[in-house]
Amino acid sequence: MNSSDLTERQPEPRDILYVNVSRIGDTLLATPAIRAVAQHWPNARIHLLAHPKRKEVLCHLPFVHRTGAIEKTRARFMGHWPGKSYDLAFVCNFDRALVAYALRVARRVIAFRQPDEALNRRLYRVVEHPAQRTTHAVDIQLLLPAALGVPPAGRALAYRVTEAEAAWAKDFLDRHSIGDRHPLIGLQVASFPTKAYRDWPIDRFRELCRRVLTTWPGAHFLIFGGNLEKDRTQALAAELGAAATLCAGRLSLRETAALMNRTDLYVGVDTGPTHLMGALHRPMVALYHGYSPSRVLKPLDHPCLTVVDHPLADSCTETASMADISVDHVWNAVTRALGR
Helix, strand or coil: CCHHHHHCCCCCCCEEEEEECCCHHHHHHCHHHHHHHHHHCCCCEEEEEECCCCHHHHCCCCCCCEEEECCHHHHCCCCCCCCCCEEEEEECCCCHHHHHHHHHHEEEEEEECCCCHHHHCCCCEEECCCCCCCCCHHHHHHHHHHCCCCCCCCCCCCCCCCHHHHHHHHHHHHHCCCCCCCCEEEEECCCCHHHHHHCCCHHHHHHHHHHHHHHCCCCEEEEECCHHHHHHHHHHHHHHHHHEEECCCCCCHHHHHHHHCCCCEEEEECCHHHHHHHHHCCCEEEEECCCCCHHHHCCCCCCCEEEEECCCCCCCCCCCCHHHCCHHHHHHHHHHHHCC
């Protein structure tokens, strides 16, 4: 990038590419930055490329023109046609194949500093990534558009449940004879295996549910999750019996979100579905490990969030146990949330 690039007045972009290949949570954490770009250039068409298994969380956003899938292995073979399809491209990843693809298809590319300095010299703007656990993940993503002078347009995560999905969720509850059960509480009892240190012990969830049923006999639990934690979710569902419906491993991601949007309260550990719930702006209690504290990951601009942090937040390693969070602590958070 030469000095004239810094002062040259560029025409307003009409086609903008956003590349973010990551897990569910990190995909959603970029939505405030994408929204900021859309509001700054309201006439631009924004094309989002995400991991094939995550792109659905970005569908139907009102500020996005279209979504698509990309992987680093596929990216090497994409974009080799003549010309540039995009005026601007933002890349959230640290992967040469994804950045190189953006450079092939966009006239100007903005990305975090890459390990390859030769690649950095080809970028229109190079953004310094903050050190770990110093800056909220949303604010990190906002640094990319800020490099072009784009101001934030709110820090809340974005997700949209369609009318058809909302109707499906109502029908699901009616078919399972739980449409009139209250409070309806969603549970996410486990993170993914590589982040298992974030998991609150299943016996603590069991005791929490027992207290809820004692206080609210008409309560019902929707147990969310995937196939990887099915032993835990199935055991909890079996113990709760008619007071629970096991959804883990049985629903698509968007079906899960539509049901989450019907709950009176959600209680979950720090993982993708909890970020998804954070984008719905429904009442929720979120549990955070000290190695990944709420101050860098919790949903921002959220109207009804209750956070439960590990007692050693900001001063522990992955070896600290989530069992250090007592049932009493979470129970108090649940009663406050349901009392709102």
